[in-house]
Amino acid sequence: MDVPPSPTIYIKNLNDRIQKEELRRTLYGLFSQFGGILDVVALKTNKMRGQAFIVFKDVGCASNALRSMQKFPLFDKPMSIQYAKAKSYATMKEDGxxxxxxxxxxxxxxxxxxxxxxxxxxxxxxxxxxxxxxxxxxxxxxxxxxxxxxxxxxxxxxxxxxxxxxxxxxxxxxxxxxxxxxxxxxxxxxxxxxxxxxxxxxxxxxxxxxxxx
Missing domain, CATH: 3.30.70.330 (RRM (RNA recognition motif) domain)
Known part of the structure; x- marks a missing residue:
């Protein structure tokens, strides 16, 4: 079943050799062109290796980012992007x-x-x-x-x-x-x-x- 549009996008197939803070800074800089970002979550645990979440202020920004950056090569690997399944706490706090x-x-x-x-x-x-x-x-x-x-x-x-x-x-x-x-x-x-x-x-x-x- 397709995941409905969300202000949060889920990115996988990231280069897991990149340090966490460098990856977060890079993702923020790369995706901030599409609108306000509330949070970037990128961890180096085994379960989350090569994955990240970006929380935008609204669905429109997230949708533009998803369409524009799908398969974009970052650190020599094409990103795979989809909407996140769950609503982030940052989004819930932002929209009340x-x-x-x-x-x-x-x-x-x-x-x-x-x-x-x-x-x-x-x-x-x-x-x-x-x-x-x-x-x-x-x-x-x-x-x-x-x-x-x-x-x-x-x-x-x-x-x-x-x-x-x-x-x-x-x-x-x-x-x-x-x-x-x-x-x-x-x-x-x-x-x-x-x-x-x-x-x-x-x-x-x-x-x-x-x-x-």
Whole structure:
């Protein structure tokens, strides 16, 4: 099935010998002629090697870029470009739909907890209230089960909608985890309540909990 037009394009068949920052700068410079760019995601993990995502401000810019740059030789390899399947966090924040998306995720998570018949003990364990009662309150939350292509910008777009965000820290060599710091323990608890179980993509449901002190 064809992927519908999107502000984000997915590029593959890139030269995987090029350093990540050089590739990001090159892609930004090459594609900025088609319009405003919100983000360029290019990682060197095994799963994402030779691939990148470019997030434009609107679909028109992305469409022009796709048509004009399809098979364009970059670093001696013709690029293969298509629309990305998922809407990026940068796009959702730009068009004002990120809060709605988060609310839908929270509603779906709550509905699942109410109807899937899981034992009460397991449900209690997943709630911030139970975590706090176990004495693990912290201003820092620990995020796990993140996609390999996760970037700091993606997490900032996601957690930046919540009050009290101080810092997002990635772990070198471990793109599947991150730490997010808030001003107060209460704000960190709200972040857990809002985003624990958030469906990042089709394969990854993010886990958010208080970090161990």
């Amino acid at each position: 739909t990120l809060q709605k998306h988060l609310a839908q995720q929270r509603k779906a998570k709550q509905s699942s907890a109410d109807t899937n018949g899981e034992p009460p003990a397991k449900m209690i364990k997943m709630t911030p209230v139970a975590t706090a009662s176990e004495g693990t309150n912290n201003t820092i939350v620990y995020c796990s089960n993140l996609p390999q292509e996760t970037t700091k910008e993606m997490l900032l777009a996601l957690f930046g909608e919540l009050k009290g965000l101080v810092e997002v820290r990635l772990v070198e060599g471990r793109p599947d985890i991150a730490f997010v710091e808030f001003s107060t323990e209460q704000e960190a608890g709200i972040a857990i309540s809002a985003l624990d179980g958030f469906q990042v993509d089709a394969e990854h449901k993010m886990s958010v909990a208080f970090a161990k002190k």
